[in-house]
Amino acid sequence: MNPTMAGKPRLYYFNGRGRMESIRWLLAAAGVEFEEVFLETRQQYEKLLNDGFLLFQQVPMVEIDGMRLVETRAILSYIAAKHNLYGRDIKERAIIDMYVEGTIDLMAIIRVHFKLSPKEKEENLKLIIERATKRYFPVYEKVLKDHGQHFLLGTQFTWADVQLIEAILMTEEKEPDILSEFPSLQAFKARICEIPTIKKFLQPGSQRKPPPDEKLLQTANRVFNRK
């Protein structure tokens, strides 16, 4: 199977959110159609390894423009730059990178939640709420409030906005009232969800994946031979 040159990007991952979800969001926001290959068995994974398709033996992997890209940030940066969602110069890129890293850190705490024991889940939920409401959301709230524009970088829609909407929705799944102290973020959420490509992605039948469950955990453990 050759990486497609002119065709659609092809995403290799589990049939679930994990680290690939931000990539799905960004492609969708950019209006890029993509295909998906879901890892279900150990054999599939070993074939990818033996064929040398996974640079560091890990997924996500995305076949795009003749390349087999791995490493979530490398993939996201490529897509963002290619589709003019990465700012107009290196200073804007730095601001986007900072905002993105904040959302990545917050989502990383949420991403592991479903794997935890009930007691650990209790503690983790407290951490999610604390980080969201004390460290991350106040930053984005202030940015938006200070300039009063539609997007984090002002009038320009960028990768940072896509990451932030994903992070907001993900946090709301854990705590529905999480935006109660953040009126600018509430307005941001409403605005971003109306963007046609994003509105489409949020509708049933899109390639957006549901929250992770026990079945996904079992699949991942099976594929990676974990106990």
Next chain:
Amino acid sequence: MSEKPKLTYFNGRGRMESIRWLLAAAGVEFEEEFVDTKEQYEKLCKDGSLLFDQLPLVEMDGMKLVQTRAILNYIAGKYNLHGKNLKDRARIDMYVEGTMDIFQMILMYPFTPPEQKEKQAVKIIGKITERYFPVYEKDLKKHGQDFLVGNSVSYADVQLLEAIFATEEIKPDVLEQFPQLQGFKARISNIPTIKKFLQPGSQKKPPADATYVATVLKILKIE
């Protein structure tokens, strides 16, 4: 206002070391402010210098940059160390994420409880020699060029050299099975700016010791 970048961090490697390496490799002089007390750190948080209340902080070109990758990307972009086109940049980014995974393991190593250190060292070296070093070894052999990407020095080369040195500190003969990496190490170490950084008296920091570990734990209030 000083034109030199100003780095604010603990007086040790941690997450700032890759930034010191990259600035040095680019021939950029920089100043440093060391955070030794909780009070200093809390002051930085209160005065709004730290976007997410975290270090590293690099003040340069009128910006207060935080988040290691954002800082490294900015420096790499500014000094033409991030590839000539998007595809080269993607390749550099992939290699860098690999070295960052190495650094993440090595970063945490000094904080490992003493009784677990030996076991942890074996685990880290195993991962590095099975998953990461073979990739760089293979790619260097395949294209036979001096540098990892695009036949010119990049941010990926600087990170890989830094990773090699850090790994050798844990296991001095780790490059025994990696002839390409041995050649790479010699070549990149000889780049004048890097050669200078490798000499005593530079701003390169020593490996973490007990004092450094204690300082970080105290300031970040980690149990």
